[in-house]
Amino acid sequence: MDDTTRVEWREWGQAAFDEAAEADRPVLLSLTATWCDHCHEMDEETYAEPRIAANLNDSFVPVRVDVDRYPRVRDRYNMGGFPSTVFLAPNGEVLTGAGYLGPDGMRQVLDSVRTMWETKGSGAARIPRPLREDNPPAGELTAEIEQGMLGHLTDTYDETAGGWGQSPKFPLPDALEFALKRDREMALRSYDAVSANLLDEYDGGFYRFATDRDWSGLQREKLLDSNGALVRAFANAYLLTGKDEYRDPAADTIDYLTTTLWNDEVDAFANSQAPGDADAHSLDATDRAAADEPPVDSGVFAGPNALAIDGLLTYYAYTDDERARRYAERALETLRTDLLADGVVAHAREDAIERDGDGDALPLLTNQARTLAALTTVASTIETDALTDATAVADATIERLHDGDSFLDGPAEGVGLCDRPLRPLDANVALADALIDLAALSGEDRYREYARNTLEAFAGASERFGVQIAQYATATSRLLEGPLVIRVGDDPGSDLHRAALRMADHEKVVVPDADRESGTAWAELGEAVSATAETPAELSDAVQQLLD
Numbered sequence: 001m002d003d004t005t006r007v008e009w010r011e012w013g014q015a016a017f018d019e020a021a022e023a024d025r026p027v028l029l030s031l032t033a034t035w036c037d038h039c040h041e042m043d044e045e046t047y048a049e050p051r052i053a054a055n056l057n058d059s060f061v062p063v064r065v066d067v068d069r070y071p072r073v074r075d076r077y078n079m080g081g082f083p084s085t086v087f088l089a090p091n092g093e094v095l096t097g098a099g100y101l102g103p104d105g106m107r108q109v110l111d112s113v114r115t116m117w118e119t120k121g122s123g124a125a126r127i128p129r130p131l132r133e134d135n136p137p138a139g140e141l142t143a144e145i146e147q148g149m150l151g152h153l154t155d156t157y158d159e160t161a162g163g164w165g166q167s168p169k170f171p172l173p174d175a176l177e178f179a180l181k182r183d184r185e186m187a188l189r190s191y192d193a194v195s196a197n198l199l200d201e202y203d204g205g206f207y208r209f210a211t212d213r214d215w216s217g218l219q220r221e222k223l224l225d226s227n228g229a230l231v232r233a234f235a236n237a238y239l240l241t242g243k244d245e246y247r248d249p250a251a252d253t254i255d256y257l258t259t260t261l262w263n264d265e266v267d268a269f270a271n272s273q274a275p276g277d278a279d280a281h282s283l284d285a286t287d288r289a290a291a292d293e294p295p296v297d298s299g300v301f302a303g304p305n306a307l308a309i310d311g312l313l314t315y316y317a318y319t320d321d322e323r324a325r326r327y328a329e330r331a332l333e334t335l336r337t338d339l340l341a342d343g344v345v346a347h348a349r350e351d352a353i354e355r356d357g358d359g360d361a362l363p364l365l366t367n368q369a370r371t372l373a374a375l376t377t378v379a380s381t382i383e384t385d386a387l388t389d390a391t392a393v394a395d396a397t398i399e400r401l402h403d404g405d406s407f408l409d410g411p412a413e414g415v416g417l418c419d420r421p422l423r424p425l426d427a428n429v430a431l432a433d434a435l436i437d438l439a440a441l442s443g444e445d446r447y448r449e450y451a452r453n454t455l456e457a458f459a460g461a462s463e464r465f466g467v468q469i470a471q472y473a474t475a476t477s478r479l480l481e482g483p484l485v486i487r488v489g490d491d492p493g494s495d496l497h498r499a500a501l502r503m504a505d506h507e508k509v510v511v512p513d514a515d516r517e518s519g520t521a522w523a524e525l526g527e528a529v530s531a532t533a534e535t536p537a538e539l540s541d542a543v544q545q546l547l548d
Helices: 014-023 037-045 050-059 071-078 103-125 144-156 172-181 184-196 224-241 246-258 285-290 300-319 322-340 365-381 386-401 425-442 444-463 467-482 495-502 536-547
Strands: 027-032 061-066 086-090 094-098 485-488 509-510 521-525
Touching: 014 027, 014 061, 027 071, 037 050, 037 103, 050 103, 071 086, 086 103, 094 103, 144 172, 144 444, 144 467, 172 184, 172 224, 172 467, 184 224, 184 246, 224 246, 224 300, 246 300, 246 322, 300 322, 300 365, 300 495, 322 365, 365 386, 365 425, 365 509, 386 425, 425 444, 425 467, 425 509, 444 467, 485 495, 495 509, 495 521, 495 536, 521 536
Parallel strands: 027 061, 485 509
Antiparallel strands: 027 086, 086 094, 485 521
């Protein structure tokens, strides 16, 4: 995305930092994304200005990083959004940073950094606090964590506009799903706000967020990961309510994912679509059809594809929609064939990814967690053989990334601050939640213990977790109380199996091909076990009695 700039960008790698050390210059790190409108604006308005470009080329080592392709760089140097403009010492430590900078702002910052470097050199650099404070505060898992998160959601709930917080307004699929089981009215009003304001009613798919409390100021980029997660969230709302007003947004989004974001060359989902013209929706149908289609980043990334597979199969489980199943299976085949080897998930189906010293793809915790979650959904809904892959992913994650009682985001190696350990809360929680499912599906309690230890490793700070981390409370609740497990003696697809999937608790785990007589099913919740059922109606009664 640097065609319009005059800056001589280097690629992220050791060569750029060696050049900076040899020339005794700071590094300018530009964090961008193909879908980021403000990144393109900064290219056109700031980096294309001849004097600024000359200043950067002469006095700095400019490095550009696509944050979707280098997530560990993103997580260590993000200044709160994109673009991020970060000045580094040659050892990778941070001198200062900002977000979007116009020409005047950039000139001021360049003068300031040059003065700082001339007077203090590397002594002015620092390591960001998340990388200095490696060990999170541990604690005990109690029912108060779930109640505390529900209280936090209630306190931050926007009674007027729906959703949580004032601004900006993000869809927060994990918070939607958490509230769905615990405060239905608050949850459904927030679902309604998300679909009314962020769903593109013309072309399908959800926009990323809105800048203002009333959901105005739409940021029109569409990302695969958020859309995949919202398909699952809306499918689960449909499961609970049976209403088309929640099924339809999921269906429209699946249509968007399987057309606009489908990369037919590799049978997988593309990563994102850049924002379109904000005025295009005011045109009539003929003029809209003639307008330029916003560009799509065709890159195929493991984590977002796993979220899409999970979402599509969740929708299929409740609707028997064959299109959703077909595209999920095609993307799953690509994930298995091109991105998964010996339980390690490669980040992207392209060469521009970080690799270890042997040239193998680095296991990244977010990819491992999302892929594990997708594979457990596959095993629960359509294919029990997926349990073999799920177990391999879990074991590789434990072997390669487990450290103490929690997990690192990747191996502590690489350029810049990538050699410093980072324990991302959201990815640890996602992995723990998936391990709970895997324990139920495989019958191996050790996965449940890893989940418990991981959640306990962060429990000392749980009172401070925002609504963005609602999945922490979901996972804690599932660990302490259950989850509800429904075991079916039939292969996937039988009437009894399909009925089990449609029992109205979206946090349950359905285990097909269970070790009991074919044509039977039963439910478990903690130590309690229901009576054996032979029909969908009997199973519904057995589950309800267990829950009561």
